Amino acid sequence: MERVIIHVDMDYFYAAIEEREDPSLKGKAVVVCMYSNRGESGGAVSTSNYIAREAGIRSAMPCKLARSKDPDAVFLPVRKPFYEDVSANVMEILRSNADSEEAFEKISIDEAFLDITESCKGDYETAKEIGLRIKEEVKEKERITCSVGIGPNKLIAKMASSFRKPDGITVIGPEDAEGFLKPMPVKKLWGIGKVTEDKLSEMGISTVEELAAFDVMELISTFGKNKGMWLKQAASGIDDSPVKERTATDQIGRMASLKHDSRNENMIFSLLEELMDDVMEKVRTRKVSFRSVTVTVIFSNFKTSTKSRTLNHAVNDRDILSQNAREMMSQFLEESEINFRRIGVRVDNLHENTGQKSLFDF
DNA sequence: TACATTTGGATTGT
DNA sequence: TCATGAATCCAAATGTA
Numbered sequence: 001m002e003r004v005i006i007h008v009d010m011d012y013f014y015a016a017i018e019e020r021e022d023p024s025l026k027g028k029a030v031v032v033c034m035y036s037n038r039g040e041s042g043g044a045v046s047t048s049n050y051i052a053r054e055a056g057i058r059s060a061m062p063c064k065l066a067r068s069k070d071p072d073a074v075f076l077p078v079r080k081p082f083y084e085d086v087s088a089n090v091m092e093i094l095r096s097n098a099d100s101e102e103a104f105e106k107i108s109i110d111e112a113f114l115d116i117t118e119s120c121k122g123d124y125e126t127a128k129e130i131g132l133r134i135k136e137e138v139k140e141k142e143r144i145t146c147s148v149g150i151g152p153n154k155l156i157a158k159m160a161s162s163f164r165k166p167d168g169i170t171v172i173g174p175e176d177a178e179g180f181l182k183p184m185p186v187k188k189l190w191g192i193g194k195v196t197e198d199k200l201s202e203m204g205i206s207t208v209e210e211l212a213a214f215d216v217m218e219l220i221s222t223f224g225k226n227k228g229m230w231l232k233q234a235a236s237g238i239d240d241s242p243v244k245e246r247t248a249t250d251q252i253g254r255m256a257s258l259k260h261d262s263r264n265e266n267m268i269f270s271l272l273e274e275l276m277d278d279v280m281e282k283v284r285t286r287k288v289s290f291r292s293v294t295v296t297v298i299f300s301n302f303k304t305s306t307k308s309r310t311l312n313h314a315v316n317d318r319d320i321l322s323q324n325a326r327e328m329m330s331q332f333l334e335e336s337e338i339n340f341r342r343i344g345v346r347v348d349n350l351h352e353n354t355g356q357k358s359l360f361d362f
Numbered sequence: 363t364a365c366a367t368t369t370g371g372a373t374t375g376t
Numbered sequence: 377t378c379a380t381g382a383a384t385c386c387a388a389a390t391g392t393a
Contacts, residue, residue: 041378042378042379043379044381045380046380046381060379061378062379062380063380064378064379065378065379224386226385227385249383249384250383252383254382255380255381256380257379257380257381342380346382
């Protein structure tokens with residue numbers, strides 16, 4: 001039987017949660033911001049509600065710019081841990097609507113795929129009923145809305161859910177998939193961002209239809225084998241990837257801005273320590289050890305550099321993390337004269353803790 | 363030489 | 377001074393059998 005996949009996308013999630021928690025926000029423009037450490041409104045917009053969007057406020061926009069677009073908007077700082085809790089509740093509802101526990105894939109804090117092939121017996125009418133039921137259940141239990149897309153694979157489902165927003169539902173049967181994508185600008189395709197869009201544009205490709213018709217060998221020569229083939233397939237509406245539970249992320253990182261661009265060691269290392277505290281907290285919560293440590297510096301000219309090290313064996317030791325991260329950060333200070341703007345630290349190559357130290361630790 | 367791992371930059375999307 | 381932050385992907389460099 002041909003697959004039937006649902007993609008659920010929570011509408012303006014962070015801002016919607018804030019509205020739910022504080023009814024006085026209803027009817028107002030709400031902007032949830034990631035504030036950096038730099039002054040009153042340094043930082044970028046994480047999410048805004050649709051009223052704010054009407055004023056031209058968008059994700060990733062500098063908060064300052066957002067404020068100039070609508071000085072009366074309500075600006076709130078992100079409360080990520082709280083949103084994670086709400087997300088967990090929502091995901092539970094969604095998972096319970098998939099064919100099975102395993103036919104579910106959370107792809108971000110506010111999006112998930114559900115395989116419902118069995119539940120609807122391959123029938124799209126039934127699938128739509130399931131989609132509507134999910135929307136109702138989320139609205140009733142969590143008092144926030146979502147947009148739903150239904151299609152023969154994850155790509156089409158994902159594209160469908162973003163077609164009508166907010167609080168929408170879009171069903172694209174297998175026979176409609178190609179026609180649905182064809183007229184779209186390539187930038188709209190899930191996985192194509194600014195850089196790829198520009199490269200494609202240079203090749204004279206601006207719509208999905210043109211991309212689908214393009215010679216795959218030429219795409220490969222520009223984008224490499226994997227991406228070249230993916231572009232061709234995606235533009236044709238083909239996506240065979242299964243809905244599959246995501247294994248926990250295989251890296252844990254934190255990054256933040258300095259109060260101002262600087263090469264002051266106290267400032268840099270004290271921020272680094274804070275970031276490592278956060279990383280270690282996650283490491284402990286996840287009960288993992290790590291074998292690689294990476295530090296990132298974003299310079300005042302926005303150039304980004306990273307250094308990483310792989311240790312001889314996995315550890316979950318704060319001091320070892322600190323020592324390695326500090327050494328690499330010092331190298332950056334030696335190598336460059338440019339001021340630092342932001343710094344980050346990350347661990348990866350994660351291993352489940354066995355609960356006891358391995359012999360290698362001694 | 364072929365394969366595996368490490369490293370660092372590039373990309374996405376918020 | 378307008379400019380967040382997390383994660384993944386990918387290719388080149390390096391290591392190993």
